[in-house]
Amino acid sequence: MTRPGLILALDTSMGACSVALDDPSAPERSLSLVRPMLRGQAEALVPLVGELLDRTGVDPRSVEAVAVTVGPGSFTGLRVGLSTARGLALAMGCPVLGLTTFEVLADAALDARPDARVEVLIDTKRGDAYCQAFQGRTPTGLPAALGEGAVVPRTLEREAVLLVDGEPLESDAILYPDPRRLARLARSEQRPAPTTPLYLRSADATPAPNGGRLWS
Secondary structure, three states, X not given: OXXXXXXXXXXXXXXXXXXXXXXXXXXXXXXXXXXXXXXXXHHHHHHHHHXXXXXXXXXXXXXXXXXXXXXXXXXXXXXXXXXXXXXXXXXXXXXXXXXXXXXXHHHHOOOOOOOOEEEEEEEOOOOOEEEEEEEOOEEOOOOEXXXXXXXXXXXXXXXXXXXXXXEEOOOOOOOOOOHHHHHHHHHHHOOEOOOOOOOOOHHHOOEOHHHHOOOO
C-alpha cells in the first residue's frame, strides 16, 4: 500500500476538539488547531476542519487519508470523531486510518527515550481509569479498564498521566492527543479504523494484569 502524503487528522477523544493537516513534502500545508472543550465537539469539529482548510489553502480533494483516534475516551466524543472522519473520507474519496488514544499519547513520551517503558492512564471521571503499557511503541498488554480500588502509581491530577520507566512525565504539553502526531503515526502504520469506537466497558473491558498494576 502506498503511504499517503497529505493527511487530515481529527481527535475528539478527550477534552479538546483537535484537527491537523500534515504533509511531509509540503510544510506550508501542515498545521494543527486545538480547541480545549468538554462539550460541543459535535458542533465545533466540522467548522474547525473548514478553518484549517481555509488557513492552509488546501483543496479537500487533495487530502489522501483521514486519521482519527478510535478511543478509549469520551463516549460522545469518540462517536463524533469517527462519524465525522468517515463522512469526510467518503466525500474526499480517501481511506480512514485509525489509532488508539493510548498509541498517540504514548508516542509523545518517546521523543527523548524511544525505547522507554511507557504506561498511559486516562481518567474516566468515574473514579477509575483506562490504561495500557508499551515498550517503546510496542504494546506489552491489551488496553484495560482499572476499576475502583485498583493499584495505580499516583492519583490522576489531569485527564491523562504518562509514566516513563515508572516516573510521571511532567509535561503540560501532553494534555490531549496531538493531531499532527496522530497524522504521522497513521501514515507509518496505515491501519484502517474500526467501524465502532474502542470502549473499555462491558464486552470491551479487559481486566488489568497483576491485579490492577501496570508494571511487574
